[in-house]
Amino acid sequence: MKIIVCIKQVPDTQKVKVDDKTGVLIRDGIDTKMNPFDLYALETAMKIKEQINAEITVITMGPPSAKEVIKEAYALGADSGYLLTDRKFAGADVLATSFTLAQGITAIGGYDLIICGKQTTDGDTAQVGPAIAEHLAIPHVSWVVKIKDVCDKSITFMEDMLDDIAIAKMNYPCLITVDKDVFQPRLPSYRLKQQAETKTINILTLEDLAQKDSEHYGLSGSPTQVEKIFEPTSEHEVERFEQDDKNNAKLLYQKLKELKYVKELS
Amino acid sequence: MNYKMIDQNDIDYFASIVPADDLQAFSAVHDDYTHDEMTEYGRFAPEVVIKATDTQQISKIMAYCYKHDIPVTPRGSGTGLCGGCVALNKGVVLSLEKMNKIIEIDKENLVAVCEPGVLLMELAAEAASAGFLYAPDPGEKSATIGGNVMTNAGGMRAVRYGVTRDYVRGMEIVLANGEIIELGGKIAKNSSGYSLKDLMIGSEGTLGIITKVYLKLLAKPMKMISLLIPFNDLRSCLQLVPKIMALPNQPTTLEFCEKEVILDASKYLNKQFPSKDYAAYLIVSYSGNTKEDIEKMYQDTANLCLDKDAIDVYISDTDERQESIWNARGAFLEAIKSSTTTMDECDVVVDIDKIYPFLSYVKDLADQYQVRIRNFGHAGDGNLHCYVCKDDIADDAWPQIVNTCMQKMYDKAKELNGLTSGEHGIGHAKKRYLSEALGETQIELMKRIKSAFDPRNILNPGKII
Numbered sequence: 001m002k003i004i005v006c007i008k009q010v011p012d013t014q015k016v017k018v019d020d021k022t023g024v025l026i027r028d029g030i031d032t033k034m035n036p037f038d039l040y041a042l043e044t045a046m047k048i049k050e051q052i053n054a055e056i057t058v059i060t061m062g063p064p065s066a067k068e069v070i071k072e073a074y075a076l077g078a079d080s081g082y083l084l085t086d087r088k089f090a091g092a093d094v095l096a097t098s099f100t101l102a103q104g105i106t107a108i109g110g111y112d113l114i115i116c117g118k119q120t121t122d123g124d125t126a127q128v129g130p131a132i133a134e135h136l137a138i139p140h141v142s143w144v145v146k147i148k149d150v151c152d153k154s155i156t157f158m159e160d161m162l163d164d165i166a167i168a169k170m171n172y173p174c175l176i177t178v179d180k181d182v183f184q185p186r187l188p189s190y191r192l193k194q195q196a197e198t199k200t201i202n203i204l205t206l207e208d209l210a211q212k213d214s215e216h217y218g219l220s221g222s223p224t225q226v227e228k229i230f231e232p233t234s235e236h237e238v239e240r241f242e243q244d245d246k247n248n249a250k251l252l253y254q255k256l257k258e259l260k261y262v263k264e265l266s
Numbered sequence: 267m268n269y270k271m272i273d274q275n276d277i278d279y280f281a282s283i284v285p286a287d288d289l290q291a292f293s294a295v296h297d298d299y300t301h302d303e304m305t306e307y308g309r310f311a312p313e314v315v316i317k318a319t320d321t322q323q324i325s326k327i328m329a330y331c332y333k334h335d336i337p338v339t340p341r342g343s344g345t346g347l348c349g350g351c352v353a354l355n356k357g358v359v360l361s362l363e364k365m366n367k368i369i370e371i372d373k374e375n376l377v378a379v380c381e382p383g384v385l386l387m388e389l390a391a392e393a394a395s396a397g398f399l400y401a402p403d404p405g406e407k408s409a410t411i412g413g414n415v416m417t418n419a420g421g422m423r424a425v426r427y428g429v430t431r432d433y434v435r436g437m438e439i440v441l442a443n444g445e446i447i448e449l450g451g452k453i454a455k456n457s458s459g460y461s462l463k464d465l466m467i468g469s470e471g472t473l474g475i476i477t478k479v480y481l482k483l484l485a486k487p488m489k490m491i492s493l494l495i496p497f498n499d500l501r502s503c504l505q506l507v508p509k510i511m512a513l514p515n516q517p518t519t520l521e522f523c524e525k526e527v528i529l530d531a532s533k534y535l536n537k538q539f540p541s542k543d544y545a546a547y548l549i550v551s552y553s554g555n556t557k558e559d560i561e562k563m564y565q566d567t568a569n570l571c572l573d574k575d576a577i578d579v580y581i582s583d584t585d586e587r588q589e590s591i592w593n594a595r596g597a598f599l600e601a602i603k604s605s606t607t608t609m610d611e612c613d614v615v616v617d618i619d620k621i622y623p624f625l626s627y628v629k630d631l632a633d634q635y636q637v638r639i640r641n642f643g644h645a646g647d648g649n650l651h652c653y654v655c656k657d658d659i660a661d662d663a664w665p666q667i668v669n670t671c672m673q674k675m676y677d678k679a680k681e682l683n684g685l686t687s688g689e690h691g692i693g694h695a696k697k698r699y700l701s702e703a704l705g706e707t708q709i710e711l712m713k714r715i716k717s718a719f720d721p722r723n724i725l726n727p728g729k730i731i
Contacts, residue, residue, distance in 0.1 A: 012584060012585075031489075031557055033583075033584045036584075036586050039586075075581070183538075184537075184538030184539070184540060184590065185540070186540055186541065186580070187494060187540045187541070187580035187581055187582055187587055188580065188581045188583075189578045189579070189580060189581075190493070190568045190572070190578065190579035190580070190581055191572065191578050191579070193581065
């Protein structure tokens with residue numbers, strides 16, 4: 001079977017500064033890494049490959065420097081990788097990003113299963129995965145927390161519905177987004193990293209895609225306009241309980257109840 | 267020595283020095299103050315617990331106790347592993363937990379000045395937020411700085427940066443008779459007579475009470491990358507340690523662990539480790555300012571390991587990956603503890619080319635006495651932690667088994683020219699083994715030093731010697 005894993009290069013820090021004047025993220029000098037949720041997606045693919053015969057292809061969209069994230073995927077065991085890169089893809093929102101990725105996936109073709117991470121740590125929308133499936137008109141399920149069974153026709157998994165867990169089976173072709181802890185991601189292998197240096201990274205530009213009208217891509221294909229980006233403020237409140245153990249425990253319990261961290265069973 | 271039993275007059279005197287909230291007497295003494303992390307070594311209740319808040323209070327308390335022959339046991343956060351902070355002879359436990367102020371981060375001289383009750387994690391965070399590194403990195407982050415100094419605590423970064431001793435520039439000490447002295451200071455060098463400061467370090471509160479400490483800071487490297495290197499057997503894993511240490515780039519940490527301990531930690535934390543299929547692992551870390559610099563630093567190690575018997579070399583280069591390794595590594599002790607009913611530990615240090623011979627002997631011991639012994643440790647400096655676990659061994663059979671195993675391990679360390687403790691100290695639990703390791707002459711010298719500082723033997727009596 002053929003598995004496509006969508007990956008994204010994100011800043012390797014939670015503390016990206018925002019340029020006060022332009023409102024743009026300052027990415028210069030900041031290390032990048034693979035979106036942590038995508039590591040779970042790739043690990044899920046690797047675990048499936050350990051069970052049945054599978055070929056793993058990763059796809060990402062980004063500037064030419066996003067080749068690094070494909071190399072990292074190779075060091076984690078991916079078989080082939082595609083980078084969607086074109087100046088016309090720049091400035092894409094959820095709609096344009098998912099459309100571009102869907103076009104790229106169609107260009108690669110022949111897939112059975114697409115796996116995405118639940119969300120990225122920079123965009124945080126958790127919508128790109130499902131949107132890709134909608135563009136491709138294939139079934140999809142989000143927030144998969146456990147793979148129950150996998151064969152060459154279908155996949156069975158557990159989906160976190162917050163209050164409930166659903167177990168579902170989907171026939172290929174289909175798309176899932178996985179939550180963290182579905183599997184513990186492996187670490188990149190130094191052996192594979194060395195091989196990755198000479199391994200081909202396939203480049204896809206607008207020319208290679210079926211839909212060639214640039215109005216669908218990048219800023220022009222994005223109905224969402226970002227008005228302002230700003231750093232969130234965080235507030236820490238400290239409350240000290242300084243009575244005896246018994247009363248401290250009581251006060252702590254009251255506080256946790258008040259903040260709805262604990263619920264009394266009725 | 268006969269110490270004075272504490273009576274109401276003594277309590278009244280203490281109450282005139284510290285507020286009622288900072289004084290616990292007799293039945294009001296909280297159980298926490300009767301033991302350290304190793305309850306296996308017994309509970310010893312002091313007659314009084316005093317939580318001091320400044321040097322003058324301590325000076326007055328010491329002068330009084332000196333005059334009245336009342337033993338005083340100083341205590342930080344009680345995270346020791348050898349019974350160093352328990353009141354063997356009753357008397358006063360002098361808790362320094364409330365002296366927890368970081369007085370200054372001196373950015374010009376790269377020195378932190380703090381009170382002894384500051385927690386290691388607090389100092390590390392404060393230094394980091396000013397752009398500096400407090401380099402010693404003992405596993406127990408909730409230990410106090412005072413406790414770290416008094417046990418000369420080591421930790422995982424000792425391979426590159428050294429131990430607590432290497433970072434202590436000076437200190438304020440209250441002597442047994444209440445006199446206050448300053449040893450060293452912020453100054454970087456000191457050839458001015460005997461180094462009393464260095465005698466204090468590692469003295470476990472038997473020579474004086476530390477009330478202020480000056481600690482060296484370093485410029486903080488921006489990044490650390492770790493390699494997790496799996497092997498099919500412990501011998502191939504450990505034989506690479508001296509070779510890695512001889513490479514031009516010094517690792518920041520060089521730890522070893524075995525599969526069983528990783529599984530214990532995964533179970534304890536309910537978190538998966540990134541790899542757990544192989545018998546033994548090295549964790550080697552390098553620090554630098556850019557990812558590219560560090561990649562160059564670790565190449566030689568990675569290539570050497572692949573040339574020898576390593577299965578692969580896994581790279582941990584993001585916060586999430588580092589957490590998945592180091593959270594587990596940090597929980598090894600607690601994980602082993604929670605996996606058994608009771609246990610005893612040894613913290614020997616041997617030459618780095620003797621780690622395998624020592625551990626191989628420990629494995630034979632475990633087989634011979636049918637007891638589970640878990641090991642891990644700081645391979646880069648030969649400091650090993652071995653835990654003899656009781657599990658379901660019968661209560662009456664246990665003392666004989668554990669004492670024999672401990673004795674044999676310490677004997678073996680001595681035979682290999684190793685020593686009793688690498689970083690945990692001696693306390694009262696390891697006294698016998700220290701005296702066997704050092705011999706009469708050295709112990710006698712130590713006793714004379716002790717009596718020079720504390721002629722009435724009121725400072726933490728019954729510890730070390």
